[in-house]
Each structure stands twice: as structure tokens, then as C-alpha cells.
Amino acid sequence: MATIQDVAEKAGVSVATVSRVLNGSSRVAEETRSRVQQVIDRLGYSPNLLGSQLRKMRTQTVLVVLPSISNPFYSRVVKGIGDVAKAHAYHMLLCNTDSSPELESYYIGLLRKKMADGMILMESGLSGEEMEKLSALYPMVQCSEYREGIFVPRISIDNRKAARDAVDHLAERGHRRIGLLTVNNTLISTVERNRGYADSLQQHGRPWDAEAVFTGDYTYSSGVMAAQRIARMGKPVDGVFALSDMMAIGLMKGLKQEGFRIPEDISVVGFDDISFASICEPALTTVNQPRYSLGERAMQLLLRRIRGEGTGDESITLAHSLIIRQSTR
Known part of the structure; x- marks a missing residue:
């Protein structure tokens, strides 16, 4: 008895594509749909009704x-x-x-x-x-x-637009050297938020500044460490967009320990609007995800x-x- 894997192999497509054809999805090219259907007819394949019934248990x-x-x-x-x-x-x-x-x-x-x-x-x-x-x-x-x-x-959510909105807020309030506290991974949220940051810099005529990009790991302590690096800069940033609230809250704590005033010297924007964002000192400007x-x-x-x-x-x-x-x- 033919299986869905047999159909996929004979048609030269993935199991997922065969599933799409069976489900009538519009995301399959007509030529591919026709080829898969021909293989289905030739092999006499039909979905496993017993398996379907078992799945209903x-x-x-x-x-x-x-x-x-x-x-x-x-x-x-x-x-x-x-x-x-x-x-x-x-x-x-x-x-x-x-x-x-x-x-x-x-x-x-x-x-x-x-x-x-x-x-x-x-x-x-x-x-x-x-x-x-x-x-x-x-x-x-x-x-x-x-x-x-x-x-x-x-x-x-649209992470790219959300990040752009956050950095636009800083740029529109006159911040000239806006830093980024990012994370070293390939998650879609990280990639899109980094892109949103770059989009806003370009839109407002701010140059890309590698020295103003800091890397954390979503944790409070990595935010504190980023503040220490900012304190060692010859010309500190005057605003920072952090990819998570925990990093942003740690950053504010570290900046205050280094003698900076928030927001008079450096403004900080976070991302997520976790419960701590509204009760830390000062209360954190952030992107709210629903x-x-x-x-x-x-x-x-x-x-x-x-x-x-x-x-x-x-x-x-x-x-x-x-x-x-x-x-x-």
C-alpha cells in the first residue's frame, strides 16, 4: 500500500507539498499539483483513514x-x-x-x-x-x-516595524548617537529588530556606528555589562534601544552605577513590556507586545x-x- 512518503519520492517533492495538494492549498504551483496528482492516481494512494480515525481519539x-x-x-x-x-x-x-x-x-x-x-x-x-x-x-x-x-x-508581531518605531521615538526627540543592545543569535525577532534599528537610523540620517552596538544575552546582567562598556566610550551614546526589557532594565541600573542620569544623559527604550518595565526606576519606555x-x-x-x-x-x-x-x- 502506497504511503504519502512514496508519493513525495515519486513526484520529487516534500511530504508537506503532497499534504498541501491533498488539502487543496493555493500555495502549490499548478504544474506541481498536476504532477503530484498524477502520482497519487498512478500509485492508488489515499489518505490513511484508520490513522485519521486514530488521530480523532x-x-x-x-x-x-x-x-x-x-x-x-x-x-x-x-x-x-x-x-x-x-x-x-x-x-x-x-x-x-x-x-x-x-x-x-x-x-x-x-x-x-x-x-x-x-x-x-x-x-x-x-x-x-x-x-x-x-x-x-x-x-x-x-x-x-x-x-x-x-x-x-x-x-x-511585526518586529521590524516595532523596532523602527522605538528608534524613531529616540531620533525624533533629538538623540544623535543611538546605540543598540542586541543579541547574538539568528532568531527572526533578533534579525527583524536589528533591521528596524538600521531602518530608523537611515531614515533620520544617523550613520551606522559599530562602536554603539553592544551584545547581550537577554539577561539583566548582560545589560549591566553593556553599561560598563558605554562608560568606557570616548563619546557615550545619548540613547539606547535594547532588544529586551530585562537587558534594558539591567542597562539602566548599570548606567546609574556609572554616574549617568536616566534619561537626562542617556535615554533607554526596551522591548516586550514585561511587568517589571512599569515598576523599575525610572519606568521603562518600551514596545508592548500583546x-x-x-x-x-x-x-x-x-x-x-x-x-x-x-x-x-x-x-x-x-x-x-x-x-x-x-x-x-
Whole structure:
């Protein structure tokens, strides 16, 4: 009996592409669709109805895979997921990977063993191809972080525009040398926020300044260390955009320890609007991500996939906002 893998091999396409053809997706070229359909007809392939029935024997459990449960960004996202899950009689299993491929593989194994009905990925070490193949077999949704150009549903904000708005705020308030506190990784959020920073500099006629770019690791302590590097600059920056609130809060603490005044000497803008952002001193100007809504909509999207609804290529972008507080002048 022919399998979906046999069809993919004979047609010279991926399993995900065969799945798209079977689901009637518009994201398949007509020539490819025709070739796949010919192979399906020639092999006499039909979707495994028994497997389909087994998949309907649901566990009422979903997996939520995230890199660090200690990161305050995720708390409201998880709350949104959990509230929708509970409303639909689903249990939520939090899967903390510590960015370990081995741990992520273990949790994916639970999905393969039918111990959960679907998975929400907050961050993944899988390649786009690996994720697409997995999504062709099991309900999955990318939330916040995502791989571009693959057939896996995703929900996020426009990180590039959000970063541009943050740096525009500094430039429009007269800051001339605007620094960037970034992170050394290839996550889509990092790449897009870096691009947004560069976009704003160019728009406002500010030169790219490699000396004003600092690298952290999302932590409070890496923000403090960035402040120490700023203090050693011959001509310090007068504004900094940080890719996360925890780094921004650490940066402000470190700058004050070095004798700088916030915002009189240096303005600081963060990203995420975690709960600490409004209670630190001074209160942090930051980009607000609708974290609860991200989780809520991600779970709603996953439920649709579990029910076999949708095409699998849904892409939802939620609106962000800039929250102006006392850390900028």
C-alpha cells in the first residue's frame, strides 16, 4: 500500500507539498499539483483513514514548547494559551527546553507517540524543512518566533516595524548617537529588530556606528555589562534601544552605577513590556507586545488545526504599541 512518503519520492517533492495538494492549498504551483496528482492516481494512494480515525481519539492535551520558563516574557503568553485551552477542556503541558535540541526532540517524541494532540512552538532549533515535515503529520503552530517561508501556521508581531518605531521615538526627540543592545543569535525577532534599528537610523540620517552596538544575552546582567562598556566610550551614546526589557532594565541600573542620569544623559527604550518595565526606576519606555493575545490566538489556531480546519499556511500579525514612560526624554 502506497504511503504519502512514496508519493513525495515519486513526484520529487516534500511530504508537506503532497499534504498541501491533498488539502487543496493555493500555495502549490499548478504544474506541481498536476504532477503530484498524477502520482497519487498512478500509485492508488489515499489518505490513511484508520490513522485519521486514530488521530480523532484525542488526548485533550497540547504541548507548549519554550526555551526558558524563567523568562518573564512568556508568562502572559502562556496565560493566554492556558485560558483558551481550559475553555475547550484541554490540558496544557509546558515543555522547557533550555534551548537544548535533545530536550526539544524528546518533547516532539511525545507528539509522535500521540501523547498530545498538537504543539505550540515559542522557539525551535528545528530547520524550516524539519518543521514543515512535522507539521504535515501533526498539528503545530509557531508563536512569536517562527521560520519564514514554510507551510506551518504562525502568529507574531511585526518586529521590524516595532523596532523602527522605538528608534524613531529616540531620533525624533533629538538623540544623535543611538546605540543598540542586541543579541547574538539568528532568531527572526533578533534579525527583524536589528533591521528596524538600521531602518530608523537611515531614515533620520544617523550613520551606522559599530562602536554603539553592544551584545547581550537577554539577561539583566548582560545589560549591566553593556553599561560598563558605554562608560568606557570616548563619546557615550545619548540613547539606547535594547532588544529586551530585562537587558534594558539591567542597562539602566548599570548606567546609574556609572554616574549617568536616566534619561537626562542617556535615554533607554526596551522591548516586550514585561511587568517589571512599569515598576523599575525610572519606568521603562518600551514596545508592548500583546502577549496574552499572542497566546490566545495561537491556541485558537492550534485548535483549528487539531479539528482539521484551515490550510496550514495561516500567518497572523498582531499590532504592537510603544509605551512611553520616564526612561526617555
